[in-house]
């Protein structure tokens with residue numbers, strides 16, 4: 001019997017991609033976040049070439065070739081902007097302002113990459129990733145024609161716009177005015193999508209029992225950065241705003257913490273608010289490596 005090949009470590013995105021654990025897009029975004037340049041990525045891949053090239057190797061090579069100028073631009077931008085997403089904020093208001101400034105600059109540079117670096121600035125890659133999130137929500141019965149949805153940390157509004165034809169209303173909230181300006185343009189065809197600025201401190205402005213779905217796609221890690229009190233206020237506000245049977249869906253709960261700590265938080269929220277924890281830490285997507293949590297208010 002052949003021994004199982006060793007599982008590549010987390011600091012080897014190329015190995016993880018070749019082993020089928022992450023997509024080529026996510027592998028490239030992880031390398032960019034590790035400050036590897038486009039040329040460095042191409043050289044790294046060349047060292048892993050086999051004869052004939054494996055299909056996953058070829059997919060990575062093709063993507064690098066197709067997005068090469070964008071990879072160079074994004075790698076310079078990642079180095080310039082810095083990445084301190086996992087660092088806790090000392091003051092929640094100042095922390096939210098700092099995060100808003102980061103995203104104001106990011107959206108001016110590349111709207112698609114500002115919400116999903118793994119899109120590599122390509123609208124088609126982002127559309128594929130958005131579609132897999134929508135399909136997953138749909139398969140879980142979370143999209144209904146009569147549903148009212150909060151898109152928490154809506155960014156450029158790619159999810160608000162994608163949800164719009166499927167639900168009754170969408171409210172997109174964000175701390176970044178730059179993101180909201182881009183979202184207003186993208187959601188302009190949908191009068192039942194409302195976009196508003198939030199201080200990022202709580203969800204106190206939401207009416208009680210007014211929503212069927214609170215969706216936080218890759219925004220909760222920034223709320224976590226603002227500290228446990230801000231997290232607790234957001235969870236309590238979301239639960240208060242949900243109708244019976246409604247769901248809080250968090251896709252990526254934190255950055256840089258281990259998955260057991262995230263799952264423990266989700267269990268604690270469920271216990272504190274009488275929610276059913278239906279999904280705790282799955283990675284349901286093929287393109288994006290987002291981790292899913294679904295908490296449902298009993299019907």
Ligand SMILES: C[S@@+](CC[C@H](N)C(=O)[O-])C[C@H]1O[C@@H](n2cnc3c(N)ncnc32)[C@H](O)[C@@H]1O
Pocket residue numbers: 096099100103114115116152153154155156157158159173174175176179198199200201216217218219222223
């Ligand atoms: C990585 S982007 C994701 C945007 C969008 N959910 C998507 O997936 O396309 C994170 C977004 O969360 C927003 N954000 C960060 N902290 C926030 C907070 N406390 N309240 C609301 N939005 C926040 C950022 O401004 C940014 O637009």
